[in-house]
Amino acid sequence: MENKQKYCYDYPRPALTTDCVIFGFDETDLKVLLIERGIEPFKGKWAFPGGFVQMDENTEDGAKRELFEETGLKDIFIEQLYTFSDVDRDPRGRVVTVAYYALVSLNKFAPTAGDDANKAAWFSVRDIPTLAFDHEKILRMALYRIKGKIRYQPIGFELLPEKFTFTELQHLYEVVLETPLDRRNFRKKFLNMDLLIELDEKQQGVAHKAANYYKFDKMKYEQLVLKGFNFEI
Amino acid sequence: MENKQKYCYDYPRPALTTDCVIFGFDETDLKVLLIERGIEPFKGKWAFPGGFVQMDENTEDGAKRELFEETGLKDIFIEQLYTFSDVDRDPRGRVVTVAYYALVSLNKFAPTAGDDANKAAWFSVRDIPTLAFDHEKILRMALYRIKGKIRYQPIGFELLPEKFTFTELQHLYEVVLETPLDRRNFRKKFLNMDLLIELDEKQQGVAHKAANYYKFDKMKYEQLVLKGFNFEI
DNA sequence: CCAAAAGTGTTCTTTATACACCCATGT
DNA sequence: ACATGGGTGTATAAAGAACACTTTTGG
Numbered sequence: 001m002e003n004k005q006k007y008c009y010d011y012p013r014p015a016l017t018t019d020c021v022i023f024g025f026d027e028t029d030l031k032v033l034l035i036e037r038g039i040e041p042f043k044g045k046w047a048f049p050g051g052f053v054q055m056d057e058n059t060e061d062g063a064k065r066e067l068f069e070e071t072g073l074k075d076i077f078i079e080q081l082y083t084f085s086d087v088d089r090d091p092r093g094r095v096v097t098v099a100y101y102a103l104v105s106l107n108k109f110a111p112t113a114g115d116d117a118n119k120a121a122w123f124s125v126r127d128i129p130t131l132a133f134d135h136e137k138i139l140r141m142a143l144y145r146i147k148g149k150i151r152y153q154p155i156g157f158e159l160l161p162e163k164f165t166f167t168e169l170q171h172l173y174e175v176v177l178e179t180p181l182d183r184r185n186f187r188k189k190f191l192n193m194d195l196l197i198e199l200d201e202k203q204q205g206v207a208h209k210a211a212n213y214y215k216f217d218k219m220k221y222e223q224l225v226l227k228g229f230n231f232e233i
Numbered sequence: 234m235e236n237k238q239k240y241c242y243d244y245p246r247p248a249l250t251t252d253c254v255i256f257g258f259d260e261t262d263l264k265v266l267l268i269e270r271g272i273e274p275f276k277g278k279w280a281f282p283g284g285f286v287q288m289d290e291n292t293e294d295g296a297k298r299e300l301f302e303e304t305g306l307k308d309i310f311i312e313q314l315y316t317f318s319d320v321d322r323d324p325r326g327r328v329v330t331v332a333y334y335a336l337v338s339l340n341k342f343a344p345t346a347g348d349d350a351n352k353a354a355w356f357s358v359r360d361i362p363t364l365a366f367d368h369e370k371i372l373r374m375a376l377y378r379i380k381g382k383i384r385y386q387p388i389g390f391e392l393l394p395e396k397f398t399f400t401e402l403q404h405l406y407e408v409v410l411e412t413p414l415d416r417r418n419f420r421k422k423f424l425n426m427d428l429l430i431e432l433d434e435k436q437q438g439v440a441h442k443a444a445n446y447y448k449f450d451k452m453k454y455e456q457l458v459l460k461g462f463n464f465e466i
Numbered sequence: 467c468c469a470a471a472a473g474t475g476t477t478c479t480t481t482a483t484a485c486a487c488c489c490a491t492g493t
Numbered sequence: 494a495c496a497t498g499g500g501t502g503t504a505t506a507a508a509g510a511a512c513a514c515t516t517t518t519g520g
Binding site: 151184185196205206207208209210 | 508509510516517518520
Binding site for chain 3: 155166188208209210211
């Protein structure tokens with residue numbers, strides 16, 4: 001029996017992939033980017049972008065590469081989430097995946113869908129179709145992670161455009177934390193941290209008092225962190 | 234050229250291992266369990282227990298199996314830490330490791346060192362020898378993780394014997410958080426959460442007023458969590 | 467002039483911090 | 494009797510929570 005497979009080892013090895021949960025925020029709604037699978041298994045089902053890790057890249061670089069290849073997104077916030085390794089998580093055989101999550105402003109980036117005949121689309125996290133593999137488990141963990149993290153690290157700004165109003169910022173926190181927040185207390189708490197720069201620019205063409213735009217002072221935040229500052233909202 | 238290697242694939246695959254940072258607490262000191270490597274690479278250097286993931290086990294089960302094989306420890310708290318995948322992290326080739334951390338009471342368990350000619354020993358986290366591979370990086374991340382987590386989840390009790398004094402509990406928090414704590418305020422905060430059961434038992438044979446023993450009410454904690462309770466210290 | 471969201475302070479309650487003396491036990 | 498760590502309460506400061514009216518703008 002001839003063996004045409006070229007890469008041989010003394011012991012069996014699981015395949016190693018990455019998957020990336022990409023969150024976007026759209027003024028009112030937290031969304032995730034899904035790709036419709038064009039091949040079996042789970043053909044026609046939606047899944048997170050991802051693929052096999054190559055031998056000359058670490059998993060984070062692999063996740064970034066797949067992200068760019070499948071959606072056109074690059075240079076966005078990305079962080080390791082968890083490694084999923086259940087023996088039967090992929091019907092094709094043993095596949096271990098290192099899952100990442102990424103945050104992107106929907107206003108700033110529009111994914112280039114359909115690069116390779118795969119449809120890409122944003123779905124509200126409250127209206128997710130049936131997902132391929134164990135991707136529902138991955139999504140639950142990603143949601144849990146950002147919910148826990150947004151209060152203690154300024155990751156929320158990655159989901160907003162560079163200029164944003166206080167109401168947009170508050171809606172983001174309300175959606176992620178799944179709880180209503182008091183407008184005055186929220187403003188007070190954020191302004192007290194002194195990490196927002198008030199811009200000389202207001203909303204245009206809204207049928208109410210125009211809100212002021214703010215931006216996040218990332219430089220100042222990083223300097224404060226070095227001095228022991230802890231972000232908390 | 235004949236190939237004796239039996240497991241062949243269309244594309245190259247990294248090897249997949251687990252490593253486990255085991256923390257123990259010894260009345261005054263936070264320690265980690267290290268194994269002295271008997272073979273190259275890094276022969277004679279200290280490393281965390283770990284090994285290759287088998288095809289019929291997920292990474293957590295693999296970490297638990299290696300833990301038991303190399304130290305005799307089982308049924309202890311264990312949780313995934315991070316996956317380390319740098320291309321050059323192992324001189325033998327491409328090896329990706331899923332790192333875990335475990336917590337154990339030193340009083341309760343003594344590891345059975347030297348099962349397979351490998352020496353196992355506890356080292357204070359403030360006096361760690363040179364480690365093999367990227368294990369120093371893994372340790373830093375594990376320390377950072379428990380430092381962040383001990384304030385918001387009751388993982389500290391995993392490091393203590395079932396019965397402990399308030400002073401032992403406080404010392405644990407002081408060592409992990411690397412900061413002194415006020416004795417009265419610490420007691421007050423913990424007692425207010427009402428998660429400690431005061432036992433009818435005191436220290437024996439100490440040359441000062443004997444401290445009362447307490448134990449953690451895990452059942453009550455789990456019930457409170459279901460009602461939305463958040464542990465915080 | 468009406469609808470819709472922006473902007474703004476004060477009071478009250480809860481939580482955090484700082485701090486010192488007496489007690490029990492073994493040597 | 495003394496050295497050692499155990500146990501306890503109060504006063505002050507800081508932070509969090511609750512809450513309503515006026516402003517601006519477009520339609």
